Amino acid sequence: MGISTVTDQNWHIVRYSAEEKERWDRFVRRSKNGTFMLQRDYMDYHAERFHDCSLLIYCNQKLTALLPGNLSGDCFYSHQGLTYGGILLSASITLVQAKSAFCTALNYLHTECGVQSIVYRAIPHIYHRYPAEEDLYILVRLGAQLTARSISSVIPLDDRLPFRTLRRRQLKKAQTCALTITEDEDFASFWSILEENLHERYCVAPVHSLEEITRLHKNFPRQISLFRVCDGTKTLGGCVVYETDEVAHVQYIAASTQGKKCGALDLLFHQLIYSRYGQKRYFDFGISTEQSGQILNEGLLFQKEGFGARAIMYDVYELKL
Known part of the structure; x- marks a missing residue:
């Protein structure tokens, strides 16, 4: 050594x-x-x-x-x-x-x-x-050797970049659709959308089961929050946010086909970034890489960067004793 x-x-x-x-x-x-x-x-x-x-x-x-x-x-x-x-x-x-x-x-x-x-x-x-x-x-x-480097997209909230044109356009569309944003505990309605999205795109399930995320929310009700975007009583999309002293971290994001068409997530993130978590230091969208950073999901990264987020690293080291 x-x-x-x-x-x-x-x-x-x-x-x-x-x-x-x-x-x-x-x-x-x-x-x-x-x-x-x-x-x-x-x-x-x-x-x-x-x-x-x-x-x-x-x-x-x-x-x-x-x-x-x-x-x-x-x-x-x-x-x-x-x-x-x-x-x-x-x-x-x-x-x-x-x-x-x-x-x-x-x-x-x-x-x-x-x-x-x-x-x-x-x-x-x-x-x-x-x-x-x-x-x-x-x-x-x-x-020690650096063996994995994953890219996460982060906004410093005291010096935000403006939304890109596409995100602003989707935000305006959502604002004309009379959608509502709800912070509640209806994880089941969001989880069905999340599971469908992950299965269709990647053939995987969420890291947490519905029972697990519900239990974790009960253990940490102030730190783990669910936000849903709704058309009336119908859930169109949402996200789960993990809140720490310095950071609001998006743990899960998903939208239905209808939610994607009407800009549901653009409306949601505008609310979270500029209002709900506006006094935090950072808003972290999470990683856009797979296989220890070897595969970059450029479409997902493009969406996050459209909100003004830029890269930080989640690093993994290996040390032989």
């Missing part, structure tokens, strides 16, 4: 168990780069699918960092079931301390768990409450 492994007696590891839930969640909320997706009520909704190996990292008996993750064979993923899952750091931590925390975790994983490699999904910088890219420097110094 480019940085020597730390075995300082001041540092020690506690492997996560259910008894640590309150302590874990409290640290996530206070950390400089944690989001609600890294709290246990979100991470554990699919706990049966993954062999959890999340770590609490202490320095002088004080909880200083968390490393969410799971084991698969001799590989540690941070985290295989999440969009991101990098090391979570206290607000006061320095680079040298972050290096010690990270290397202590790696030493534990290697010696105690038999881990031979790490797959690390870094938290995109827009989700940080305070700068927290110490991990990227440490990874490179340790010899």
